[in-house]
Every structure is written in structure tokens, then in C-alpha cells.
Amino acid sequence: MTEQSEMQVFSTARENHVSVHVDFVSKRTRILNDAVSRRDLAEAVRRQRQSAGIRILPSASR
Amino acid sequence: MKVRFAAFARYAETEPETGLLNLTGAGASVFGVESVPVTIPTYFALLLGFEEDEVGQEREIRPVLRLGTGQLDVVQRPEPFTITPRLGEYHAPGWEGAYAITGILDMAIQEPGAYYLDLHIDDAEESAGSIPFQVILAA
Numbered sequence: 001m002t003e004q005s006e007m008q009v010f011s012t013a014r015e016n017h018v019s020v021h022v023d024f025v026s027k028r029t030r031i032l033n034d035a036v037s038r039r040d041l042a043e044a045v046r047r048q049r050q051s052a053g054i055r056i057l058p059s060a061s062r
Numbered sequence: 063m064k065v066r067f068a069a070f071a072r073y074a075e076t077e078p079e080t081g082l083l084n085l086t087g088a089g090a091s092v093f094g095v096e097s098v099p100v101t102i103p104t105y106f107a108l109l110l111g112f113e114e115d116e117v118g119q120e121r122e123i124r125p126v127l128r129l130g131t132g133q134l135d136v137v138q139r140p141e142p143f144t145i146t147p148r149l150g151e152y153h154a155p156g157w158e159g160a161y162a163i164t165g166i167l168d169m170a171i172q173e174p175g176a177y178y179l180d181l182h183i184d185d186a187e188e189s190a191g192s193i194p195f196q197v198i199l200a201a
Contacts, residue, residue: 013162014081015150020165022125022140029141045103053096
């Protein structure tokens with residue numbers, strides 16, 4: 001492998017991004033700010049799927 | 063403004079320092095459920111493209127959940143949210159800008175079937191993009 005110089009990778013979306021929670025049940029939408037723990041949120045989603053018996057199945061187009 | 067990329071995922075986030083999307087299990091399109099009705103939580107990621115003359119303009123993003131029957135009935139319309147695109151330090155003059163939206167959708171599903179998550183921008187009747195998916199009963 002040839003020697004490579006250090007590379008940094010960015011997106012032009014660096015200044016343009018938002019994280020949201022869209023609840024189709026209550027019809028409410030909220031912006032998720034940095035104070036919301038990503039790990040806690042991911043764990044809550046995982047538990048919600050698990051308790052409801054929801055599985056993401058292999059792609060339909062495979 | 064247009065949708066460059068849209069997908070469900072097991073997990074999705076945007077890196078604040080770089081603006082890059084981190085996705086795991088992107089392209090999820092089949093949800094197996096034990097019974098209905100059920101609320102399905104899913105991560106999603108959108109990458110929108112905008113022109114320079116759209117900078118600073120507030121845009122309304124309207125997700126709409128639609129049952130994929132022949133009549134394509136609208137199922138649910140939650141609150142929309144707004145974004146305002148800006149030009150950053152890496153923007154090249156004349157080039158399209160990018161806006162990343164990630165997060166979680168909680169979708170109330172009443173029956174198995176084929177659905178579409180349509181994404182409308184402002185009051186446009188036609189969606190700017192769609193994420194098709196299925197809900198099937200799978201014990």
C-alpha cells in the first residue's frame with residue numbers, strides 16, 4: 001500500500017442538519033437537540049421494537 | 063429543493079463536526095410484526111439538495127404516511143417541521159447545497175400491507191420523494 005497523507009472528510013451538510021422525532025400517533029413533531037442522549041434514544045427504540053415484537057426483515061428486493 | 067436520498071434504517075444520525083450521515087441497516091423496507099394494530103418506530107435519513115437562491119428561506123417538511131392501495135388513501139399527517147438551509151465553509155459557488163435530516167418516526171399501523179412515507183416540501187401536492195415499505199405479520 002502506498003503512503004497516504006492524512007485525509008479529512010466532510011459534507012456540505014455540516015451546517016445544515018436537524019434531528020427530529022415525528023410521532024404519527026399523537027401527530028406531534030419535535031426537534032431533538034444535542035441534550036438528548038443518542039444512546040438513550042437508540043435504546044428506547046430497540047426496547048419499543050422488542051416489546052412490540054417488531055423485526056426488520058431482509059430487504060424485499062434482495 | 064429536492065430529495066437526494068431517503069431511507070429507513072436500524073439507526074441513523076448526523077455527525078455534528080462533519081455533517082456526514084452514520085447509517086446502520088439503511089434501506090430497511092420490510093417490518094415483521096406479531097399483530098396489528100401496532101406502532102412501529104424506525105430511524106430514517108433524508109438528504110435534501112438545494113440551490114443557492116434557496117438559502118435563508120424557511121421550508122416546511124411534511125411527512126405523510128399513505129397506505130399503498132389502488133386508491134392511495136392518505137393515512138396520517140403529523141405536524142410538519144421547518145428547516146432553513148445555509149451555505150457553509152465548504153460550499154463551492156454555483157454548486158447545490160445539502161441538508162441532512164435524521165431522526166425517528168413512530169408510525170401507527172392498523173393493518174398489514176404496502177405503505178409509502180411521502181415527503182412533501184411546503185404546500186406542494188406532489189411528494190418530493192417517497193420511502194416504500196411493507197408491514198407483514200411474522201410470528
